[in-house]
Amino acid sequence: MSLVQQSSPHARKAMPTSKVMLWVILAAIPGLLAQTLFFGWGNLINVIWCIAVALGSEAMMLSLRKRPVAFFLKDNTAAVTGLLLGLSLPQFTPWWVSGIATASAIIMVKQLYGGLGSNPFNPAMAGYALVLVSFPVAMTTNWAEAAMLWDGAPGFVETVKIIASAQQTTVDAFTMATPLDEYKHKIATHTAAEVLQHPTFGEGVARGWEWVNAGFLLGGLILLARRIITWHIPVSMLAALAFMSLAFGSNEDLYAPLTLHLLAGGTMLGAFFIATDPVSAATSHQGKLIYGASIGILLYIIRTWGNYPDAVAFSVLLMNFAVPFIDYYTPPRTYGHHKPPRGIAGKGN
């Protein structure tokens, strides 16, 4: 009788990482659906393309690093990176721009830092920021005009052609400035009422965008309900953004209104899917609150006073830098102790 020798606990009932990531992918479907309905096939094609590049880059790097390829590909984390890039990039982003974003996210930001769990920066956002800085024109002029999938948006094949072509001459017909971009650049010379005349805003807050954000909010609530993420980062981020908007930009004739901040741009995707990336986020509850709130504040600052209309990527990356520092100073108070073990080992406490 040979008995198994094992250290406790003997019972385990965990949702494996692959399933956690699968839930993230599933939770993104409402948002992706809204993107496709209101902005055409662009995002879906981007998502598929970016996931393919992500998996390919991951497999290549794993074999170069002599790691078991199938074992790590099955964890679905590379797919999530591809997915997030596909969801964030402009609909008509040329294939090579999205390809560079994804490949550098996986190769440089993730694998060269040691692979899953070892990257200090959010790979998708680092890839996004890289192409945003490197190819600013491609990254700002390729946002699709909000048009229903069955009514005015280019068809699937046509979209593939636009994305795949190097020249992109036909694309202008289907693109339009994003609501945040439009508001930011027009409000200096126009009143809010005048600015909102632009078709990008539509009849609600921001045509199409409001639904996309609602979709990602719904997905985020699913992740919360599944306990895949905790409320700390999204809530503190959105609350900080709202606070900044109300405190500093309540005059709609000078600054974009709060509704636009919350429902246009990448706010909900950023709050529930991107800032919550556990690898590059702060650890403790208190740390997550600080981390999320800081992202919200930076998001507002860059959107309002910076050069970029949206700033989820930059805000998240800037706070990624601060994570080790936040973690050192925000551990929870352990049972039976008077105060938390702040700071570095050997100091304080």
Next chain:
Amino acid sequence: MSVKLFDFPGGIHPPENKQQSTRTPIRPAGIPDRLVLPLQQHIGEPAEPCVEIGNRVLKGQVIATVAGSLGVPVHAPTSGTIEAIGDYPVPHPSGMKDTCIVLQPDGEDQWTELAPLGDYRRMDREEVLRRIREAGISGMGGAGFPTDIKLRPPKDRKVDTLILNGAECEPYITADDMSMRERAEQIISGLQVMAWILRPHRCVVAIEDNKPEAIAAMENAATGTQVEIRVIPTKYPSGGEKQLIQIVTGLEVPHGGIPADIGIICQNVGTAIAVSRAIHQGEPLVSRITTLTGEALANPGNVEALIGTPIRYLLEQAGLDKSRLNRLVLGGPMMGYTLESPEVPVIKTTNCVIAATASELPAPDPEQPCIRCGMCAEVCPMELLPQQLFWYARAQEFDKAEHLNLFDCIECGACSYVCPSSIPLVQYYRFAKGEIRVQQAEQLKADRARERFEARQARLEREKEEKERRRKERAAAAKAKKEQQAEAPDTAKAAADATDERASKAALVQEALARKKARNQTGDKKQAETATAPERPPVPEANQPEVDIEELEKQLLKAKAKLENMQGMLNEARTANADNVDKLERAVAKNTERVKRAEEALEEARS
């Protein structure tokens, strides 16, 4: 009576798997062919056998005693013959062997004479505590701390709350549940004895709400007493001492402290039964209720097993299917440990044996990288950061792990249970704790060695200075002497010359006299010589003492140096506990004698 209950952070809800072993009443396990009784069944000191091989003992007779206070005696669980005393496998995570007394039962199960205490309320509390100790009672839930010590909180601490832990939060285990269902009266009476000893303000039995039958039985038994029955929500690890205290009182046991520091004492259900039996029936602790469960058993359930019963015997009785047995766990699936063999005996802390099949407790998936998802931190009841602790443990950055309160980890296993990356987190923490303990021990050793080295250096330095000082003194003395001698020789020579002159004159006179005598008494030369010998000039004798003293001084110094050297060696040997201490002691004694003799000789020579 409805004082608020509190929650503890984190926690998990693993499948309970308790119904398998609660379908049948507690059954007696019977008497096996042999009983193996470890001398150490709890934290603290092992007992010393007080019987010899071949002795016949009665049930309840003391077979091993403890001299110190941190231990309890061991009793014969049934009547029979002492078969052996030696090393046998004992229940321990390491699978180690330890000294055990092997008893061959005679099947008569004949009790030794029992002395119930009668009305304990009229007794001295010390006497009751002594009885509890003599009955061999140690905690029957966790680490098995001797119960009488736990019932003696520090004098300056007032006990506010006595908590009887009937939470039994760990899956599979139902020993306390079944005990409460069937022996509620005994539990309450044992609890009342403990309450009488401690005189707390509150006396609470905490039971998880997944045990309705036990709750009903205990409430019934507690009617008319001061005992509160508190039903607490089912959540693992509510039965952890620290967590239970938090649930019942909202207080936290301070880091590094014990519950008594905040006026709380926790006792186990099984311990209460043992106390009741010891006081009211006079019976020592010779059996306990153990859960036998797992899919490899045809008849899972609870048994009352004699201490020392081999687990194999119990499993066979419960219908073990050996072909399906994959993992044998002693304790629960969260904190229990696997056994290498079923030959180990039931001891006072054995609350559960799980004979698990491969599908029941499957092998863990391969470990994946930590993605810092934080699920572990969400479930940690101690509010640690398991993912950070893991990170530091793996990187062997133990100072950082310690800084994040690694040693507050109770190893409940909730973090490992939920880890999506299938990381055996608790194992990492055990490793880190072990390494830190080893490091601390080594540090202590190194510190001691350094102290010793420094002390030696200081001593050598001192000796050198001493030597130098003496050398200077000697040099000064020598110089002074030389100067003295430089003056002295003239007088000495003059004196010597004078003596010489006188002596030679005397000699001449003597010679002349002798010649004359010889002429008178021819042949008596010898007589003449002996007569003349004492009258020889004392010249050489005048110089002799001078030389001797110097020589003696040298010898004395030499002996003294040797003695000091020896003494140094002896001191070192003593601190190092070397085995040549005796020899060195003799050598030192010898040298001391030598020095004394040299001093005496010198003294004599000088006078």
